[in-house]
Amino acid sequence: MTLKLRSVGTSDRGLIRSGNQDALHAGTWLVAVADGMGGMAAGDLASSITIGSMAPLDVETPEDALVAALQGGIELATQRIRRAVGEDPERQGMGTTLTALLFARTGSCLALAHIGDSRAYLFREGVLKQITRDDTFVQMLVDQGVITPDQASSHPRRAVVTQALQGEDVSPTYATMVPAADDRWLLCSDGLSNVVRPDTLAEVLAGYPDRAECAHKLIDLALRAGGPDNVTVVIADVVEE
Template identity: 85%
Template sequence: MTLKLRSVGASDRGLIRSGNQDALHAGTWLVAVADGMGGMAAGDLASAIAIEAVGPLDVETPEDALVAALQGAIHQATARIRQAVAEDPERQGMGTTLTALLFARTGSCLALAHVGDSRAYLFRGGVLKQVTRDDTFVQMLVDQGVITPDQASSHPRRAVVTQALQGEKVDPTYATMVPRAGDRWLLCSDGLSNVVRPDTLTEVLAEHPDAGECVRRLIDLALRAGGPDNITVAVADVVQE
């Protein structure tokens, strides 16, 4: 029996923003979420560049090549963003988060790449775990014991990211994991994670076996919470074939 990935994703502008600066890819081998920043025109361009750079990885990849493939795509995204800023100096400061999951062709391994404050969660055996660590000022304060995670969720500077893809040197986090049948992955922008509590995320992931319904429900909850930001959600199930 081989493990496969089945993913569904959707994005919503939210109720406050005039446009959507998020981008996503929900494919057979690759799931990725990017949240652009740095002004409307530049933010959506940066996130689009990041997703276009990782998109070609949605093919059968040997497990020993997963991390290198993600590193290469991020290197390419960084170069393209740098080029876009060089072409139009008004784009200075534009950037994007990127959280990407790449599944091996054998189904025996997956790799994660992460930079910024979008998130990847693993729902396994009824328990939700945040796998990525936010590259944010408030996460730094939590790590130092200055504030608690609860205080971080309402901190006035919680949107300040400490690194993103901006055309300069960046230090993404890479990890590999062994998938299990029944695993459910949630990748999202902070338009979801900032307004919907982890216990609610857990409930929805548990109660909606259909990934598409699950995505729609999560976006609906973020909208009901005021939809202050763009909301991008991808749910990927590890299934046995």
């Protein structure tokens, strides 16, 4: 028996925004979420460029090459965003978050790449853990002890990101982990995590075994909470086959 990744993803414009600047990939080996920023057309372009740059990584990859593969995808996305900005000065300042998970062909390891404030959560044995750390101004204040996590959730500057893919040199966070059977991963844009509490996320991840039903329930909860932003959800289960 080997471990495999099975995923599904969905995205919604939300109830306020006129378009959707999020993009996602939900594949056999790779799952990823990108949340564009910097004006309507430009944010949409930045996220689609980034997911398009990462998508070719959705192949069997040796575990010792996972991080290098993610780094290569991010470098390609950075180059393509830089080129797009150079082609049209009005795109200056466009960018995107990225949270991506790459599963090894052996099923024995996975690697995570993260920049911005989209999130990856791991639901394991009934416990939900946020694996990524937001690259945001308010997270910096939390780290410094200036405000509490509860205060951060309603802070007026909670949407200010300190790092994103914008065609310039950046320092994404990379990590490797050992997967376990029945792990459930949630990757999402802040359109979900800003309006649905972690305890509610955990209830839904536990209560909806079907991946597609789980993803749609989370989208529905974000919309019921006002849907102030685009909301994107990827559910990825580690299964034995």
